[in-house]
Amino acid sequence: MKIKHTLITILLLGCGLLQGYAQQAPAPQLNFSLQDCINYAYQHQDSVINAGLDVKSADYKVKETIGQGLPQVSGSASFQDYLKPPATVGPNIFVTPISLSAPLVQFPFGAVKYNNSFSLSASQLLFSGTFLVGLQAVKAYKELSQRSLTRTRIEANVAVTKAYYQVLVSNEQIKLLDANITQLKQQLDQTTQQNKQGFVEKIDVDRLTVQYNNLVTNRENTMRSLILNYEMLKFQMGMPILQEMYLTDKLENIQLDKNIAETSVDTTVYRSRIEYSLLETNIKLNELNAKAKKAEFLPTFTANGGFGEVYQENQFKYLYDHIYPNSFIGVTLNIPIFSGGQRINQLRQLNIATQKSRNDLYDAKNALSLQASSANITFYNSLQSLNTQKSSRELAAEVLHVATIKYQQGVGSSLEVTQAETDFETADNNYIQALYNALISKVDLDKAYGRIK
Numbered sequence: 001m002k003i004k005h006t007l008i009t010i011l012l013l014g015c016g017l018l019q020g021y022a023q024q025a026p027a028p029q030l031n032f033s034l035q036d037c038i039n040y041a042y043q044h045q046d047s048v049i050n051a052g053l054d055v056k057s058a059d060y061k062v063k064e065t066i067g068q069g070l071p072q073v074s075g076s077a078s079f080q081d082y083l084k085p086p087a088t089v090g091p092n093i094f095v096t097p098i099s100l101s102a103p104l105v106q107f108p109f110g111a112v113k114y115n116n117s118f119s120l121s122a123s124q125l126l127f128s129g130t131f132l133v134g135l136q137a138v139k140a141y142k143e144l145s146q147r148s149l150t151r152t153r154i155e156a157n158v159a160v161t162k163a164y165y166q167v168l169v170s171n172e173q174i175k176l177l178d179a180n181i182t183q184l185k186q187q188l189d190q191t192t193q194q195n196k197q198g199f200v201e202k203i204d205v206d207r208l209t210v211q212y213n214n215l216v217t218n219r220e221n222t223m224r225s226l227i228l229n230y231e232m233l234k235f236q237m238g239m240p241i242l243q244e245m246y247l248t249d250k251l252e253n254i255q256l257d258k259n260i261a262e263t264s265v266d267t268t269v270y271r272s273r274i275e276y277s278l279l280e281t282n283i284k285l286n287e288l289n290a291k292a293k294k295a296e297f298l299p300t301f302t303a304n305g306g307f308g309e310v311y312q313e314n315q316f317k318y319l320y321d322h323i324y325p326n327s328f329i330g331v332t333l334n335i336p337i338f339s340g341g342q343r344i345n346q347l348r349q350l351n352i353a354t355q356k357s358r359n360d361l362y363d364a365k366n367a368l369s370l371q372a373s374s375a376n377i378t379f380y381n382s383l384q385s386l387n388t389q390k391s392s393r394e395l396a397a398e399v400l401h402v403a404t405i406k407y408q409q410g411v412g413s414s415l416e417v418t419q420a421e422t423d424f425e426t427a428d429n430n431y432i433q434a435l436y437n438a439l440i441s442k443v444d445l446d447k448a449y450g451r452i453k
Helices: 002-024 034-044 046-067 129-196 202-237 274-295 316-321 342-408 414-448
Strands: 030-032 072-081 114-127 245-247 300-313 324-334
Touching: 030 034, 034 046, 034 129, 034 202, 046 129, 114 316, 129 202, 129 245, 129 274, 129 414, 202 245, 202 414, 274 342, 300 316, 342 414
Parallel strands: 030 245
Antiparallel strands: 072 114, 114 300, 300 324
């Protein structure tokens, strides 16, 4: 009995240790570059997964259509028990002369009570214009699904890239705020000591305290926004929100001026866009739909054959004593002659749909070219604004440095330092916003020029 209690105690302690270890073990942190995040989204983002499933569905559609041209085989079996067999009637042939105008009489023989039949039939399509066009159409349909998958991957790429850059910019903003808070805290401490010694007024301390508190609050708000930005990135990737991750790419390694020269010489940029390719495929499908409707005017030719066995008897015990086999072969020619004008009017509607799709392609050509031009101008403006704000930030930092030195030497006022500090914070905010705009406009530019695949 003691041994049993000892074993139970050991097991409980072991479970407690394992549970404690499991609770203390931290969730693994994953390191992600931008490309890692994009690759993860390609495998886990729901819209990309669904687009991939559409491609598989298109493969099955191709096989389904091919199957229409293969032999079609079916079998059947039936059993009938006439609880009350139907009567067989006709002229009375048992009297002469036979009178066709006399009332009909019921014959003593009629339907057999028990019937059991088995049959096997097969058919083979020999010619069908609709089937031949359908083979071409399903290939175009598969091409459409593959290009739709490419478009979905591009959209996921763009969304992940923008979310990734947002996190990087938020981290950069926090770094700048930390530097400003550190610098302002030192100045606040110095000013507080000078106030205690009677060298500066309390209002100088109050001004710096207000600025310091504002910076701390701004940093706290930015930290909360950073958490939200991480969650948005995970959402765009299809990653669980609670999964820990660390971004390995750095802002300084991003080449904003990469491929800029190509944007000024590419005059057929619309051909690089997946949207243009999708519209081209849509035109092909509409043309094939019209071609298939024309094929409905042609005859169809089918070979068929079958084999069957029938068992018939009025008494069940004799039902399977005799078998009555049957078989046949034949061909069927179906010639469409007149449909009340339905087919010709359906064909005209399909021709109109094809013309509309060509118009859409022409409109898309102009729209995509305009989009590329707009993205190009927006990017150049953003890049110029970023350079300007970067220079302004450096200049504001220098002005703050000079104002601080003058104040410490007694030749400047605290108001001048406060104003310089405010201007520096504004320059920081403008720089962060310009940096984000430049990064996002670079993504839009790459998308507009079809560089994202």
